[in-house]
Amino acid sequence: MTATTVRTRTFVQALNEALDISMASDPSVYLLGEDIAEMGGDFGVTRGLWAKYGAERVRDTPLSEAAIVGTAVGSAMVGLRPVAEIMFADFLGECYDQLVNNAAKMHYMFDGQFKASIVVRTACGGGFGGGPHHSQSVEGWFLNVPGMVIVAPATPADAKGLLLASIENDNPILFLEHKALYRIKGDVPDGHYTTPLRKAAIARPGKDVTVVATMKMVHEALAAASELEKEGIDVEVIDLRTIRPYDAETVLASVHKTGRAVVANEAPKLGGLAAELSATISEECFRALKAPVVRVAGLDAPIPFSLVLESYILPGKKQVVEGIRSVLRA
Amino acid sequence: MALDIETLVDLYRDMWLIRAFEFGLEREFKKGNVPGMLHTGVGQEATQAALAAHLKATDCFFPDHRCHGINALAQEKHQGDGERIMAELFGRATGVCSGKGGSLHSANPRVGNFGDNAVEGSYMATVLGVALAWQMRKEPNVACCIIGDGTVGRGEFHESLNMAAIWKLPVLYACVNNGYAISMPVGKGHASADIVDLARGYGMPCVQVDGNEIELAYVEVARAVDSIRAGNGPYFLEFKTWRWQGLFSGEFRPAEEVRYWKEDRDPIRLARQKISAQSSLQDADLDRIEAEVAQQIERWIDFAKNSPMPEPAKATADVYVGGEGLR
Numbered sequence A: 001m002t003a004t005t006v007r008t009r010t011f012v013q014a015l016n017e018a019l020d021i022s023m024a025s026d027p028s029v030y031l032l033g034e035d036i037a038e039m040g041g042d043f044g045v046t047r048g049l050w051a052k053y054g055a056e057r058v059r060d061t062p063l064s065e066a067a068i069v070g071t072a073v074g075s076a077m078v079g080l081r082p083v084a085e086i087m088f089a090d091f092l093g094e095c096y097d098q099l100v101n102n103a104a105k106m107h108y109m110f111d112g113q114f115k116a117s118i119v120v121r122t123a124c125g126g127g128f129g130g131g132p133h134h135s136q137s138v139e140g141w142f143l144n145v146p147g148m149v150i151v152a153p154a155t156p157a158d159a160k161g162l163l164l165a166s167i168e169n170d171n172p173i174l175f176l177e178h179k180a181l182y183r184i185k186g187d188v189p190d191g192h193y194t195t196p197l198r199k200a201a202i203a204r205p206g207k208d209v210t211v212v213a214t215m216k217m218v219h220e221a222l223a224a225a226s227e228l229e230k231e232g233i234d235v236e237v238i239d240l241r242t243i244r245p246y247d248a249e250t251v252l253a254s255v256h257k258t259g260r261a262v263v264a265n266e267a268p269k270l271g272g273l274a275a276e277l278s279a280t281i282s283e284e285c286f287r288a289l290k291a292p293v294v295r296v297a298g299l300d301a302p303i304p305f306s307l308v309l310e311s312y313i314l315p316g317k318k319q320v321v322e323g324i325r326s327v328l329r330a
Numbered sequence B: 001m002a003l004d005i006e007t008l009v010d011l012y013r014d015m016w017l018i019r020a021f022e023f024g025l026e027r028e029f030k031k032g033n034v035p036g037m038l039h040t041g042v043g044q045e046a047t048q049a050a051l052a053a054h055l056k057a058t059d060c061f062f063p064d065h066r067c068h069g070i071n072a073l074a075q076e077k078h079q080g081d082g083e084r085i086m087a088e089l090f091g092r093a094t095g096v097c098s099g100k101g102g103s104l105h106s107a108n109p110r111v112g113n114f115g116d117n118a119v120e121g122s123y124m125a126t127v128l129g130v131a132l133a134w135q136m137r138k139e140p141n142v143a144c145c146i147i148g149d150g151t152v153g154r155g156e157f158h159e160s161l162n163m164a165a166i167w168k169l170p171v172l173y174a175c176v177n178n179g180y181a182i183s184m185p186v187g188k189g190h191a192s193a194d195i196v197d198l199a200r201g202y203g204m205p206c207v208q209v210d211g212n213e214i215e216l217a218y219v220e221v222a223r224a225v226d227s228i229r230a231g232n233g234p235y236f237l238e239f240k241t242w243r244w245q246g247l248f249s250g251e252f253r254p255a256e257e258v259r260y261w262k263e264d265r266d267p268i269r270l271a272r273q274k275i276s277a278q279s280s281l282q283d284a285d286l287d288r289i290e291a292e293v294a295q296q297i298e299r300w301i302d303f304a305k306n307s308p309m310p311e312p313a314k315a316t317a318d319v320y321v322g323g324e325g326l327r
């Protein structure tokens, strides 16, 4: 079915629409998590769904993250399509085992006899003074886990299309929602549509340098590109959208074209997504590169509370601009 | 309540199947034919036979690391090919998981075996979801998880019992209290050596059973399964038993304790005494059952040994449903 009307929606509204559409069309979809029912979730993503679909399909749980994800996995083993909410990504440690040792390996280790078709939605990212336990970017915790799918939208339209695609997919999906994006607005098509998984988007075409970014950093990269445009620098911004497994083809084709690459990711630099992208680009595009790949990432420290300290740690437009300038200088 | 003699003899055969399976496996393991680690369920056969007797193929059980026996029993009972559990342990292509799982990850949902997870107790969380799905779909099935006493230390134990209780889920907790978690005595590792004490606070029926008396185990499992199927919510059974296998490095328990459990409390010997006392079956009849089972296991071992190894390139298959493209 092709979507027709387009409306302005917040990221949260777009996610809510996706949940609503999938619950209306597929009785095997249900939601579970802390305070998601009557209250509608800490960020309002599930608002109104409890009233519409009832307590059986929109289930409040105790503070039992392992049991939340375990329940999701078990119900998927017998054919349901759960969407679990983990209030803050920082709490994924509490259900890490369920995701890493159970969901991600189940289809493989049991030789295809079970599908862990779950979506675990969670609020990640910093920038609001949330402190060490409410601000982290956790994609790196899961990047090294075969079988795991990590989806990370940057726009309201993709939030909806990727969430629908994730719910309909048979793999275990960690769905990252950056808190700084929840209130942003954008054009969102009405009705059902999916945004393909493992397919990056060219958020801005350009010819001089490639910036590969995720979530909030896509917006920082676009802002950096606008600033540098005034100096005649033409930046291509790639929104990775799916972090694992990722769309290397689109990334590498872009770098082959521009010959310069900056990777921008909010998580700590050491061992993270930025490191992975940088390594793959260096390996695959070595001859095309006119400068070493630059990583723009979080500093290697926990995320402190005071906004002055926090903004010292987290990368933004400024660091992307610096990164682009340095690859152009080389 | 006394069981009729046919049922008792069937259970006797099932217990022997478990023991012969483990003994055969241990022999092959020592010869180097079985890779990895090996935990056996010898001494705990009554619990597994009782559970297998009451769980249907449409129910599920999450087996633990000592559950080769119940895995094989379910596979044989519901599908007639118990040898595929043996083949899995030998890492062969004919195994239930084509060699990807092994001793600690054998599964076959068609016989109700939802797979071991070698992170002890993790499926205490997973079992909730299976039970929830059945509750939502109004299917009167029982979702069972088998755990050791040591596993009770996991946070998942408490998350699971709590959630099963508040949602009244059809979960059967089968706790096999064999007195130790590797070297840790149960009374030292937990606030109570009786696990039912820890479970009771969650408000479900909690029953402690002599896990070496097959009749008692059989009756209590029947009662628990009936209660769960009737929609009364979760049920907790603690089987008091003892594992014959010590540590990998050898025996660590006092000699008198070992003697007591192996000689006085062997569940198979106890069942045999009961059968002899209650029927006209002679030692020779029971020996014949034993010999038949032993031959069956040797056939399974031959099957496993003669089965092909998996194709090496299969090692990267099925990481994702639909492959890297996630279709």
Ligand SMILES: Cc1ncc(C[n+]2csc(CCOP(=O)(O)OP(=O)(O)O)c2C)c(N)n1
Binding pocket: B039, B065, B066, B118, B119, B120, B121, B147, B148, B149, B150, B151, B152, B178, B180, B181, B182, B243
């Ligand atoms: C979460 C976790 N911690 C530790 C281990 C290592 N381990 C394997 S078996 C075992 C003891 C389990 O004891 P119990 O649950 O009583 O089972 P038993 O071996 O006595 O049958 C341990 C600690 C593990 N597999 N998983």
Ligand SMILES: [Mg+2]
Binding pocket: B148, B149, B150, B176, B177, B178, B179, B180, B181, B182
């Ligand atoms: Mg034990």
